[in-house]
Amino acid sequence: MAILVIAEHDNQALKPATLCAVSAAQQIGGELDLLVMGQDCGVVAETAAKVPGVRKVLLADHQAYGHQLAENGSGLVAGLAEGYSHLLMPSTSNGKNLMPRVAALLDVGQISDIIRVESADTFARPIYAGNAIATVQSLDAVKVITVRTTGFDAAAAEGGDAVVETIGQVFEAGTSRFVSEQLARSERPELTSARVVISGGRGLGSKENFQLIERLADKLGAAIGASRAAVDAGYAANDMQVGQTGKIVAPELYIAVGLSGAIQHLAGMKDAKVIVAINKDEEAPIFQVADYGLVADLFEVLPELEKAL
Structure with a gap:
């Protein structure tokens, strides 16, 4: 039994979400390979090769994969599926875009957002906005899985010595093309990997008041x-949204x-x-x-807290 984890990266660095998917793969058991597909992403492959437990890193370095177009990437992954019992990717925006296409190309069902591995073919995943946990079993020859990164601790990033193997084949679907992208840049930590997260709600009353946060x-x-x-x-901007239709976070401290x-x-x-809630409504579900x-007025509490810090 061999497992292929598709790496999440930006062509420059391996994203922490990949290490969580590696941790899930290690719990399934079997030989583990990593796929790095992108453009000018050799440094990512070198980083991936240092992850303990990885047998080899498959490097697909071509302009067709430079912008992570799911139409191109899914064709490559589906072509590599032979010889693997499991295909895993973090449940990020890219993972949610790529893996359903892979499952369709392979004509198998997808197991989405797993938070626990019960066995090689049985997994737990949240349903009903996390109010229930479903245990699902797949009888497909190839299991196509996305991993909720908050459900697994990140695997170690150093200590391995895997072989990097370059893939020659290139898949270009021709059904989409990259036009442009607008990246939100901030000096603050990335929301999904931050140690501390402070979130504001409708109680702040205005965009100006959000500056208190x-x-x-x-x-x-x-x-x-x-x-x-x-x-x-x-x-607040769309990329700040936390929740079922936003980002999933699991920081050490959530305010x-x-x-x-x-x-x-x-x-x-x-x-x-640790979750800290500040709200003047003592009946609030939070x-x-x-x-x-x-239970207090946030407009009184936040300035005092800021002054104390």
Whole structure:
């Protein structure tokens, strides 16, 4: 039994999400290979080769894969599927875009967002916004899986010495082309990998008031998140949204400010190690999952907290 993990990267560095998918693969058991596909991404392959437990790194370096177009990447992965019992990728935007296409090309079902490995063919995954955990078994010859990264600790990044093997074949579907991209750049940590996250909700009242969150985040070296209500109201950018239809986070510390704690938001952050809630409504659902709760006016609390820090 051999497993192929498709690496998440930006052509320059291996993303931490890949190490979580490696950890899931190691729990399944069997020989483990990593696929790095991109353009001018040799340094990523070298980094991947250092991950302990990896047998070999497959490097597909071509302009066809430079912008992670799922139409091209899925054709390559499906072509490599022979000889592998499992194909895994982190449940990131790229993973959610690529792996369903791979499953369709292989005519198998996909097992999405696993949080636990029960056996080589049985996995646990959240359903109903995380309110229930389904245990699913796949009888397909090839298991196509996306991994919820908050469900697995990252594997070690150093200590391995895998062989890097260059792949010659190139798959170009011709059904899509890269036009442009706009990257949100910030000096703050990336939301999905930050140690501390501070999220604001509709209770902040305006985009201007959201600056209270930003100043506190700068003090703590934290990433900034937001509820869907805050995003829809224009208080925060879309890439800050945490929840069922946003990003899934599991930081060491999650501070929820002015957040009611709707079930859709809880689905994205309830795996945080410590949750702190600040809300003037003592009946807010967020207090049911919070380790520490403060019933108070956030406009009084945040300036005092900022001053104390």
